[in-house]
Amino acid sequence: xxxxxxxxxxxxxxxxxxxxxxRTASRESAGIAPSPATTKEAVIEVYAARAWGWRxxxxxxxxxxTKPANAASYTVYQAVGWRLRRGLPVVSIxxxxxDRYWYGEKPRLLKELxxxxxxxxxxAVDQAARSYPWPNTYKAFPGPNSNTFIAWICKKVPELxxxxxxxxxxxxxxxNSGR
Numbered sequence: 001x002x003x004x005x006x007x008x009x010x011x012x013x014x015x016x017x018x019x020x021x022x023r024t025a026s027r028e029s030a031g032i033a034p035s036p037a038t039t040k041e042a043v044i045e046v047y048a049a050r051a052w053g054w055r056x057x058x059x060x061x062x063x064x065x066t067k068p069a070n071a072a073s074y075t076v077y078q079a080v081g082w083r084l085r086r087g088l089p090v091v092s093i094x095x096x097x098x099d100r101y102w103y104g105e106k107p108r109l110l111k112e113l114x115x116x117x118x119x120x121x122x123x124a125v126d127q128a129a130r131s132y133p134w135p136n137t138y139k140a141f142p143g144p145n146s147n148t149f150i151a152w153i154c155k156k157v158p159e160l161x162x163x164x165x166x167x168x169x170x171x172x173x174x175x176n177s178g179r
Contacts, residue, residue: 028097028100028101029097029098029099029100030099030100030101030106030107031099032045032047032098032099032107032109033045033065033074033097033098033099036067036071036072036073036074039067039114040069040070041069041114041115041118042066042067042068042069042071042114042115042118042119042122043065043066043074043112043113043114043118044064044065044066044067044111044112044113044114044118044121044122044125044160045064045065045066045098045099045109045111045112045113046062046063046064046065046109046110046111046112046154046160047063047064047065047098047099047107047108047109047110048060048061048062048107048110048164048165048167049061049101049105049106049107050102050105050167051102051105051167052102052103052104052105058167058169059140059167059168059169060147060165060167060168060169061078061102061146061147062078062110062146062147062150062164062168062171063076063077063078063146063150064076064077064078064125064129064150064153065077065096065098065099066122066125066126067098067122068119068122069118069119073095074095074096074097074098075094075095075096075126076092076093076094076095076096076097076098077091077092077093077125077126077129077149077150077153078091078092078146078149078150079091079092079132079138079145079146079148079149079150080092080146081138081140081145081146084136084138089135089136090134090135090136090138090146090149091129091132091135091149093126093130110162110163110164110165111160111161111162113160121157121159121160124156124157124159125153125157125160127156128152128153128156128157129149129153132149132152132153133152134148134149139170140169140170141169141170142169142170142172142173143169143170143171143172143174143176144173144174145169145170145173146170147168147169147170147171147173148170148171148173150162150164150168150171151164151168151170151171151172151173151174152174154174155174155175
Protein backbone atom coordinates (compact mmCIF):
# COMPACT_ATOMS: atom_id res chain seq x y z
CA UNK A 1 0.00 0.00 0.00
CA UNK A 2 1.31 3.44 -0.84
CA UNK A 3 1.75 6.17 1.76
CA UNK A 4 -1.03 8.17 0.13
CA UNK A 5 -3.46 5.25 0.30
CA UNK A 6 -2.52 4.60 3.93
CA UNK A 7 -3.04 8.28 4.78
CA UNK A 8 -6.45 8.29 3.08
CA UNK A 9 -7.51 5.18 5.02
CA UNK A 10 -6.33 6.75 8.26
CA UNK A 11 -8.26 9.96 7.58
CA UNK A 12 -11.39 7.99 6.71
CA UNK A 13 -11.07 6.02 9.94
CA UNK A 14 -10.64 9.15 12.02
CA UNK A 15 -13.57 10.94 10.42
CA UNK A 16 -15.88 7.95 10.52
CA UNK A 17 -16.05 7.59 6.75
CA UNK A 18 -19.51 9.03 6.98
CA UNK A 19 -21.32 12.05 5.66
CA UNK A 20 -23.96 11.60 8.38
CA UNK A 21 -24.54 14.32 10.92
CA UNK A 22 -25.63 13.18 14.38
CA ARG A 23 -28.14 16.04 14.52
CA THR A 24 -30.03 14.74 11.48
CA ALA A 25 -29.41 10.99 11.92
CA SER A 26 -32.52 8.86 12.41
CA ARG A 27 -33.86 8.43 15.94
CA GLU A 28 -37.08 6.82 14.73
CA SER A 29 -38.44 3.50 15.94
CA ALA A 30 -36.99 0.50 14.12
CA GLY A 31 -40.36 -1.27 14.46
CA ILE A 32 -38.95 -4.05 16.65
CA ALA A 33 -40.68 -3.49 20.00
CA PRO A 34 -44.28 -4.57 20.49
CA SER A 35 -46.75 -1.71 20.73
CA PRO A 36 -47.92 -0.99 24.27
CA ALA A 37 -51.37 -0.29 22.83
CA THR A 38 -51.79 -3.90 21.73
CA THR A 39 -49.37 -5.73 24.05
CA LYS A 40 -50.75 -5.85 27.56
CA GLU A 41 -48.17 -8.25 29.04
CA ALA A 42 -44.96 -7.03 30.70
CA VAL A 43 -41.96 -6.69 28.37
CA ILE A 44 -38.21 -6.31 28.82
CA GLU A 45 -36.01 -5.79 25.78
CA VAL A 46 -32.25 -5.37 25.60
CA TYR A 47 -30.78 -3.68 22.52
CA ALA A 48 -27.41 -2.94 20.96
CA ALA A 49 -26.56 -0.68 18.04
CA ARG A 50 -23.28 0.31 16.51
CA ALA A 51 -21.89 3.47 18.04
CA TRP A 52 -22.16 6.63 15.99
CA GLY A 53 -19.39 7.60 13.55
CA TRP A 54 -16.01 5.92 13.43
CA ARG A 55 -16.54 4.32 16.86
CA UNK A 56 -19.16 2.11 15.24
CA UNK A 57 -16.41 0.23 13.43
CA UNK A 58 -15.58 -1.50 16.70
CA UNK A 59 -18.00 -0.42 19.44
CA UNK A 60 -21.69 -0.67 20.30
CA UNK A 61 -24.10 1.21 22.56
CA UNK A 62 -26.49 -0.92 24.64
CA UNK A 63 -29.71 -0.13 26.49
CA UNK A 64 -32.69 -1.77 28.19
CA UNK A 65 -36.37 -0.97 27.62
CA THR A 66 -39.12 -2.10 30.00
CA LYS A 67 -42.90 -1.99 29.91
CA PRO A 68 -44.86 -3.24 32.92
CA ALA A 69 -48.10 -5.14 32.33
CA ASN A 70 -50.84 -2.85 31.03
CA ALA A 71 -48.48 0.15 30.81
CA ALA A 72 -49.04 2.71 28.07
CA SER A 73 -45.33 3.31 27.40
CA TYR A 74 -41.79 2.01 27.76
CA THR A 75 -39.04 3.19 30.09
CA VAL A 76 -35.57 3.22 28.55
CA TYR A 77 -32.46 2.73 30.70
CA GLN A 78 -29.12 3.84 29.28
CA ALA A 79 -25.95 5.76 30.07
CA VAL A 80 -24.93 8.60 27.78
CA GLY A 81 -21.62 10.36 28.29
CA TRP A 82 -22.57 13.73 26.81
CA ARG A 83 -25.14 14.24 29.55
CA LEU A 84 -22.19 15.17 31.82
CA ARG A 85 -21.52 18.28 29.72
CA ARG A 86 -25.05 19.40 30.55
CA GLY A 87 -24.48 18.91 34.28
CA LEU A 88 -26.60 15.73 34.35
CA PRO A 89 -25.70 12.22 35.50
CA VAL A 90 -24.80 9.83 32.67
CA VAL A 91 -27.67 7.54 33.69
CA SER A 92 -30.87 8.22 31.80
CA ILE A 93 -34.13 6.60 32.93
CA UNK A 94 -36.90 8.04 30.79
CA UNK A 95 -40.18 7.25 29.06
CA UNK A 96 -39.05 6.85 25.47
CA UNK A 97 -39.24 4.87 22.24
CA UNK A 98 -37.69 1.51 23.14
CA ASP A 99 -36.21 0.56 19.77
CA ARG A 100 -34.92 3.87 18.41
CA TYR A 101 -32.18 3.98 15.84
CA TRP A 102 -29.01 4.98 17.66
CA TYR A 103 -28.16 8.07 15.61
CA GLY A 104 -28.76 6.34 12.30
CA GLU A 105 -27.68 2.85 13.39
CA LYS A 106 -30.40 0.20 13.49
CA PRO A 107 -30.71 -1.51 16.87
CA ARG A 108 -30.43 -5.26 17.26
CA LEU A 109 -32.62 -7.02 19.81
CA LEU A 110 -30.35 -9.02 22.12
CA LYS A 111 -32.99 -10.36 24.50
CA GLU A 112 -36.73 -10.18 25.01
CA LEU A 113 -38.68 -11.35 28.04
CA UNK A 114 -42.48 -11.25 28.24
CA UNK A 115 -45.33 -12.32 30.46
CA UNK A 116 -45.47 -13.88 33.90
CA UNK A 117 -42.68 -12.89 36.27
CA UNK A 118 -41.43 -10.06 34.07
CA UNK A 119 -42.98 -7.31 36.22
CA UNK A 120 -40.83 -8.54 39.12
CA UNK A 121 -37.74 -8.39 36.88
CA UNK A 122 -38.67 -4.84 35.79
CA UNK A 123 -38.62 -3.79 39.44
CA ALA A 124 -35.20 -5.44 39.86
CA VAL A 125 -33.88 -3.70 36.70
CA ASP A 126 -35.03 -0.33 38.02
CA GLN A 127 -33.42 -0.93 41.42
CA ALA A 128 -30.15 -2.04 39.80
CA ALA A 129 -30.08 0.99 37.51
CA ARG A 130 -30.62 3.35 40.42
CA SER A 131 -27.77 1.69 42.38
CA TYR A 132 -25.23 2.08 39.55
CA PRO A 133 -21.93 3.05 41.24
CA TRP A 134 -20.66 5.46 38.52
CA PRO A 135 -23.60 7.80 37.76
CA ASN A 136 -21.31 10.80 37.26
CA THR A 137 -18.39 9.19 35.44
CA TYR A 138 -18.03 8.23 31.80
CA LYS A 139 -14.90 6.99 30.01
CA ALA A 140 -15.15 5.43 26.57
CA PHE A 141 -12.36 3.01 27.46
CA PRO A 142 -11.99 1.00 29.61
CA GLY A 143 -15.14 2.27 31.29
CA PRO A 144 -17.38 3.03 33.00
CA ASN A 145 -19.55 3.75 29.97
CA SER A 146 -22.93 2.87 28.45
CA ASN A 147 -22.04 -0.80 28.26
CA THR A 148 -20.78 -0.84 31.85
CA PHE A 149 -24.21 0.43 32.91
CA ILE A 150 -26.09 -2.35 31.12
CA ALA A 151 -23.56 -4.98 32.28
CA TRP A 152 -24.09 -3.70 35.86
CA ILE A 153 -27.84 -4.22 35.55
CA CYS A 154 -27.35 -7.69 34.03
CA LYS A 155 -24.94 -8.60 36.85
CA LYS A 156 -27.47 -7.48 39.48
CA VAL A 157 -30.39 -9.17 37.68
CA PRO A 158 -28.90 -12.42 36.32
CA GLU A 159 -32.40 -13.72 35.56
CA LEU A 160 -32.31 -11.50 32.49
CA UNK A 161 -29.89 -14.00 30.94
CA UNK A 162 -28.27 -11.38 28.71
CA UNK A 163 -24.92 -11.91 27.04
CA UNK A 164 -23.65 -8.59 25.73
CA UNK A 165 -21.96 -8.69 22.32
CA UNK A 166 -18.20 -8.39 21.80
CA UNK A 167 -18.43 -4.73 20.63
CA UNK A 168 -19.98 -3.77 23.99
CA UNK A 169 -16.63 -2.32 25.03
CA UNK A 170 -16.55 -1.45 28.72
CA UNK A 171 -19.00 -4.16 29.80
CA UNK A 172 -16.26 -5.92 31.81
CA UNK A 173 -15.73 -2.78 33.87
CA UNK A 174 -18.90 -3.65 35.83
CA UNK A 175 -16.85 -6.35 37.56
CA ASN A 176 -14.64 -3.59 39.06
CA SER A 177 -17.31 -2.29 41.40
CA GLY A 178 -16.26 -4.34 44.39
CA ARG A 179 -19.94 -4.73 45.23
